Amino acid sequence: MDLVNSMTPLKLTQFFIFFSIFFQIKVESETPKQFLKGFKANPDPQISNFQPLLTDSTGNYSLSFLRMDENQLNLAIIHVKSFETIWVANLTRLAKWADPTELHFNGSLVLSDSRSGVFWSTYTDGDRVWLSNTSNLQVQKVDNGVTSPSVLWQSFDFPSNTLVENQNFTSAMTLVSSNGLYSMRLGFDFFGLYFKGESGLGSGSDTGRIYWRHKALEAKADVMEDQGHIYVVLKSNGFLGMYQNESVPVDIESFNSFQQPVSGVRRIRIEPDGNLKGYFWDGSSWVLDYQAIKETCExxxxxxxxxxxxxxxxxxxxxxxxxxxxxxxxxxxxxxxxxxxxxxxxxxxxxxxxxxxxxxxxxxxxxxxxxxxxxxxxxxxxxxxxxxxxxxxxxxxxxxxxxxxxxxxxxxxxxxxxxxxxxxxxxxxxxDKRGVGFGVGVGLLCGAILVLGGVIGLGYYRYMKRKRERGVSGYVDDDGVVVGPYKDLGNASFRSIELIER
The missing domain is CATH 3.50.4.10 (Hepatocyte Growth Factor)
Incomplete structure (x- = not known):
């Protein structure tokens, strides 16, 4: 800590960049590039944040155990340089960060433990697990004589709160904020943000109530009822494109860097406050490039x-x-x-x-x-x-x-x-919380007085009982002076001698 405090801001930035590069090299060198049948992994109790299990070919992304709430875990894809979570598995419940928890591949990628059963599974019959350099986790079937393996399952079809560059977002998908309160969904000719609130109460549907909507302008193409559902793609040119087919977009929602080249990848995320934000990676940090809702009060x-x-x-x-x-x-x-x-x-x-x-x-x-x-x-x-x-x-x-x-x-x-x-x-x-606090304080004070009164009463009762059992514990002399118990006679006699000598 003293080392960090003594660094200048420039040196501190250089230190963290060096640490990120070192960590990336360490992750890339120590984790495999694919899982084959028979793979098994357990959480390491010595790791405090995330445990890399599988990396892509560039080392930018890692499938990892992600520690949650100190002693629990989820399965996640991490952007290694920034430690940002790109995807998390939709578990039935969080697993424990302990030995019984295991990730294994037997044709299906399965997270389970021997006591609680299966937390999550791809339910496939594949040959290998592979992570692409765009952060897409895939379970593949490798057929003899076929150059390109077939994809049986992929994380791009099950996004959590984030979309990355060139990832399709369809009407069958939902982005959900990390706190579970907000979501992004597609309509017939729009994409909207919804507030689930208190279990969707009063919303009229399971999706919650809509609080923001971007409707297709249809400047270059119209949305046709018989042409299928629309879908959204985050493009490398800096915009969210809304398409009904692969030719011409029915709408473009541009970012600040629209049509400007950027050095790194792009992503959008629905935030815990309900906003939809877009970012691009500049090599050392994520730069904010888009906000669906511009004003806080909205x-x-x-x-x-x-x-x-x-x-x-x-x-x-x-x-x-x-x-x-x-x-x-x-x-x-x-x-x-x-x-x-x-x-x-x-x-x-x-x-x-x-x-x-x-x-x-x-x-x-x-x-x-x-x-x-x-x-x-x-x-x-x-x-x-x-x-x-x-x-x-x-x-x-x-x-x-x-x-x-x-x-x-x-x-x-x-x-x-x-x-x-x-x-x-x-x-x-x-x-008024002050009124509530005052009421609580008065209640505590009254309770304390009652307890104190009880203690004094009990002490007095015991004193009188001992007095009755011992008989006279003191007496009054002829001059009307009260003489204390025997244990005080020594001190009293000494004081009497002092008075006589004076």
Whole structure:
């Protein structure tokens, strides 16, 4: 640590570049370029991050055991120079970073252990496992007399949160953020970003609700209903191309480096905040080259549940009595039902408290259904009488009423007071955290007083009991002076002698 602290920024950068090159050479020299039948590997308990198992011909990518949550693992493809995860296997559950866990190839590439069974498998009958220099992991069948092996399974058909250059993204695929909240999917003539939220509650479909969409402009070619599904490809020229066939794109979503040559590979990733971002490798780091959502307040939940995002300023809470913190404005889920419906639901026995606020709007109204109503009161009433409604946002100038059939996430704060919202909040949501902390503190203080009183009472009881058992533990002399117990007589006599001598 002292060595690193004593380095200048230039020397520190050179050190990390040297370390990356050294690590890459070490990985390339010590890991195989293919798996054949009979291959087996177990996690090494001495490794703290990832354990390389298979590398491509250039040494840029490695199939590895990736350590998760200290004592668990997943199977992943790593970009060696940056340690970035490009792909992870979709396990039924995370395996343990311990000896029983094993990756083996017997025609299928299988991750399992003898106690828990199979975590993941390709379910193939292949001859070898190979990793391409584009990070595509393949199980291949090698037929005698055939120069090119046939591909039985490939990781490019099962992306996780990342697409790399020249990788097709089809309607059968989904990109999912590492936290599982956000996804990217294809529609008939668009690709969109979806928020799964609380298990897709109120979204109307398993895909979740859409919060961003890029529709094909169809400038050079039209999307035809009888020509099959569209697909998306990240091109080396710096754009996401939307195609229905392999000839002319129906749309181009350009990056900052569009039509400009770059030194390294490209990739896009759906981030944990719900944004879709594009990068290219410049030899030492990933350079941000594209953002689907440009403004923070346009993200699906930048300030968390019941949060209010102020453009260029930060976050607050919909309820003014609540202080915003990094944890957001809503307390952790207490295990209560996530909907507001119930057998006893009616307006006289609400399972929520209502909150009205001016100067709020939704960030993606162009993707939402609305009803035309003459007043905010009518819009609010429509939500209050519906147990599947969590809130409503109304624009006075247009009369548009947006009904929110999902748990409230972040809204955007605006100066226009004619934009109003009504929101249902469970008991506890929106309480001032300082008030909660004060209540907890008072409770603890009262508890401590009770405990102290009990201890004093018990001590007094024991003292009186001993007094009764011993008889007189002290006496009053003729002058009315109290004489203490025997063990104090020595000290008392000594003090009496001192007084007499004085």
């Amino acid at each position: 993200l699906p939940s930048p300030c968390g549940a019941y949060g209010l995002c102020h453009p260029g300023k930060g976050c607050s809470c919909l309820d003014n009595s609540t202080n915003y913190s990094i944890g957001g404005c809503s307390p952790p889920n207490s295990g209560e039902p996530r909907d507001l419906c119930g057998a006893t639901y009616d307006l006289d026995h609400k399972r929520y408290k209502g909150l009205s606020r001016n100067g709020v709007e939704l960030s993606n109204t162009e993707l939402m259904d609305y009803k035309h109503m003459v007043s905010f009161e009518e819009c609010q009433s429509a939500c209050e009488g519906n147990c599947t409604c969590w809130g409503a946002v109304y624009t006075n100038t247009s009369g548009f009423c947006y009904i929110l059939n999902y748990p409230i996430q972040s809204l955007v704060g605006v100066r226009d007071e004619s934009k109003m919202g009504f929101f249902k909040m469970r008991e506890g949501v929106g309480k």
